[in-house]
Amino acid sequence: MWQERLGQLVTTCHWIGAKGWAPATGGNMSVRQDAQWCWLSESGRDKGSLTGEDFLQVDIATNQAPSGRKPSAETGLHTLVYRLFPEANVVLHVHTVNATVLSRIEKSATLNISGYEMQKTLTGQQSHLDTVPIAIFDNDQDIDALAKRIEQYAQHNPLNYGFLLRGHGLTCWGKDVNEARRQLEGLEFLFECEMQRRLYQRD
Numbered sequence: 001m002w003q004e005r006l007g008q009l010v011t012t013c014h015w016i017g018a019k020g021w022a023p024a025t026g027g028n029m030s031v032r033q034d035a036q037w038c039w040l041s042e043s044g045r046d047k048g049s050l051t052g053e054d055f056l057q058v059d060i061a062t063n064q065a066p067s068g069r070k071p072s073a074e075t076g077l078h079t080l081v082y083r084l085f086p087e088a089n090v091v092l093h094v095h096t097v098n099a100t101v102l103s104r105i106e107k108s109a110t111l112n113i114s115g116y117e118m119q120k121t122l123t124g125q126q127s128h129l130d131t132v133p134i135a136i137f138d139n140d141q142d143i144d145a146l147a148k149r150i151e152q153y154a155q156h157n158p159l160n161y162g163f164l165l166r167g168h169g170l171t172c173w174g175k176d177v178n179e180a181r182r183q184l185e186g187l188e189f190l191f192e193c194e195m196q197r198r199l200y201q202r203d
């Protein structure tokens, strides 16, 4: 099951690379194996040309990789998502221009998305009239501290689909590769729309 998921993830990484969403080794991706283990991209790789060999088994509770190789610098954010959301089986982190810039333009702690038909690409969303809040966390090189902040936020606020790291990128997830990929593409489309709207709409 998870082996098949990993194969689909590798294909999705190539798609992400072709989109230009993981430039210069930015971004990281993972799939869940089971309640204890996940498989994470190795740190420093070009994420657009990964193979199955470039994924390392990581303990979700401890962030340890038995292989001794170095998993992603942002391992702690992937394992946090797997701990917070038992239904999440895939995590995608990308450095798109829209996510990077919009998360800086929006000064508050939440990007509220409303008025777009494409909101319905996000599981459970049924109308452009609803508001989809996407949390924005200030970036931090201390991933443990960042993960702790996100965990505390999630205790009191809904955290659906993904979150933005200010000036850094988007981390999103899904129950399978198809859902994670659809929501990544949907969110990225919505970010692009929101960037354009803020650029052109003066009222």
Ligand SMILES: CSC[C@@H](O)[C@@H](O)C(=O)COP(=O)(O)O
Pocket (backbone or CB within 6 Å): 024, 025, 026, 027, 028, 041, 042, 043, 044, 045, 071, 072, 073, 074, 093
């Ligand atoms: C290429 S600089 C960006 C990194 O610091 C990080 O944000 C990132 O997304 C990739 O780190 P990695 O350790 O390869 O998973």
Ligand SMILES: [Zn+2]
Pocket (backbone or CB within 6 Å): 026, 027, 028, 074, 093, 094, 095, 168, 169
């Ligand atoms: Zn990153």
